[in-house]
Amino acid sequence: MSANPIRVDLQLIADMVEPGGRALDVGCGDGSLLAYLVNFKRVDARGMELSQAGVNACVANGLSVIQGDADTDLGDYPDDAFDYVILSQTLQATREPRAVLKQMLRVGKRAIVSFPNFAHWQVRLRLVFGGRMPETPSLPFKWYDTPNIHLCSIDDFRALCRDMGVRVERAVVLNRNSRRIHMPPLLANLFGEQAVFMLRRD
Amino acid sequence: MSVLEDLTEAERKALAQCRHAVLGVDRPLRLDCGVELGPYRVAYQTYGQLDADKSNAVLICHPLTCDQFVGESHPVTGKEGWWDSLVGPGKVLDPARYFIICINVLGHCMGTTGPSARDPDSNQPWNLRFPVVTIGDMVRAQAALLDHLGIPDLFCVIGGSMGGMQVLEWAATYPRRVFSAVPIACAEHHSAQNIAFHEVGRQAIMADPDWKGGDYRLHGTNPSRGLAVARMTAHITYLSEQALQRKFGRSLQNRDALGFGFDADFQVESYLRHQGSTFVDRFDANSYLYITRAMDYFDLARAHGGVLANAFKGSPTRFCLVSFTSDWLFPTRESREIVHALNAAAANVSFVEVETDKGHDAFLLDEPEMFRTLSGFLQGAAHARGLTGGLK
Secondary structure (H helix, E strand, O other): OOOOOOOHHHHHHHHHOOOOOEEEEEOOOOOHHHHHHHHHHOOEEEEEEOOHHHHHHHHHOOOEEEEOOHHHHHHHOOOOOEEEEEEEOOHHHOOOHHHHHHHHHHHEEEEEEEEEEOOOHHHHHHHHOOOOOOOEOOEOOOOOOOOOOOOEOHHHHHHHHHHHOEEEEEEEEEOOOOOEEOOOHHHHHHHOOEEEEEEEEO | OOOOEOOOHHHHHHHHHOEEEEEOOOOOEEOOOOOEEOOEEEEEEEEOOOOOOOOOEEEEEOOOOOOOOOOOOOOOOOOOOOOOOOEOOOOOEOOOOOEEEEEOOOOOOOOOOOOOEEEOOOOEEOHHHOOOOOHHHHHHHHHHHHHHHOOOOEEEEEEEOHHHHHHHHHHHHOHHHEEEEEEEOOOOEOOHHHHHHHHHHHHHHHHOHHHHHHOOOOOOOOOHHHHHHHHHHHHHHHOOHHHHHHHOOOOEOOOOOOOOOOOOOEHHHHHHHHHHHHHOOOOOHHHHHHHHHHHHHOEOOHHHOOOHHHHHOOOOOEEEEEEEOOOOOOOHHHHHHHHHHHHHOOOEEEEEEEOOOOHHHHHHOOOHHHHHHHHHHHHHHHHHHOOOOOOO
16 A cells, blocks of 8 residues: 555644544545555544545545435434544535534544635635635635535634534644644634644533 | 255256255254255355465355356356356456355255255155245355355455345344455345346246146156246346347347237347246246245345344444446445445445446446456455455
């Protein structure tokens, strides 16, 4: 099995996962995070992916993946089935992010969520001064064909966690060069292009 | 002790080309219907070698009309092995790496005890007095053979259609003996529509005057017309409408114009007649009744309190399900139900739907996407089990 480097945000997520546990990657895409967790962290890692072509490619690579939808199919799993349920760059594309988060924290002891920050300064500039819907490297779509129907800012996400009574165990913010930034929340919400949160039920 | 019977020509040829064992001498097999069967014979074929720590055994469960000759030319028909595309040197199931076993199921007609054997109590042929067997009975007989062979567990149990039902039964009944399970193009119960098609086939056999209430061999007859019609009906369900259209359309058979009669004017008629007439040379009519019945009776959820997930609770097995888009006999929806149940049991499961127009039969055909899936899944499973022998 190869040791190809994985995307920075996926590496961050992988670093949050303790070796040897059980993880479910919801929206696992091409399975690169799954493969990393299986090969380097000895994790019993499973995946769920919306696209059948993506699923077939993952299974052909020896990964345990099924076709499924974050909005509808997490309900199948029993409580506490996994140590971690991971949702990377997918929350904003779900129909009911709050319900998905709730399911993730029911099925998993912890949830790890990464998402693009809609309050990043580039996004703000483009909307305020350009007068157009933002298109950035992490949000590359036109307004009419974007899968991202529930975008939020880092502060929005924190507010949702408070509202749901979910404890934020870790929060990592990355700038546009995918470097970690250490700033007070107000600035992080301005300079962070994406964020990775590790959550658990309180 | 031997099994009393009058072997058919097909059985004689089959037994001459495969391995077999007589089981149930001391401890008969308790069937789901309550009858204790024994002694009984199990005919099977193997390919490759069992490794030193007995960790590379793969059990292939055959579908309704196939048998133990999975990877070699058939002793009766001379045709290539029914899963030649999957089994053989350089193939997904390579005998250089795996010890491959394929067992003729109970009630069948290629050497394993079925309705053509004799009842040891009466010394008369069983025929229709043979007890009705279930998928569970078939699997328990297979497990008894593995005990006999000293094989503690299986690296993989794989099969399509009725073979897939056996895979599910294996995983539910012997979870600790099944490291990985690959049920292909199957369901956890036979649907009303599938039972209906089977019933048409059975009625065709029983309506043949040569069937003689199942005692045709005593009368020196064979209900080959009824069995051929059963096969023709079933064969339609194995194909898809698109595949029939693509292969035959409305093309005429060896003629330029309609014959205004009831010969096989259309190619599709000729094809089905051929399927029917070649089938009767290798298959026994009573066995057809018994095996189709076993499939009809299969209902794994019902056997586990009505909740399918209960069948897989705490299962350590790695599952990989495969379905085909144009399979209307065992549609993707039914595989998905199994996936949902496996998720509810938090089992390790992969599920691939393969896009094809070839219908249910696709699992027996050259489907590169299926091969890629199975190859990847088995590599992953082998990696998880630390199985490295024979790796190229």
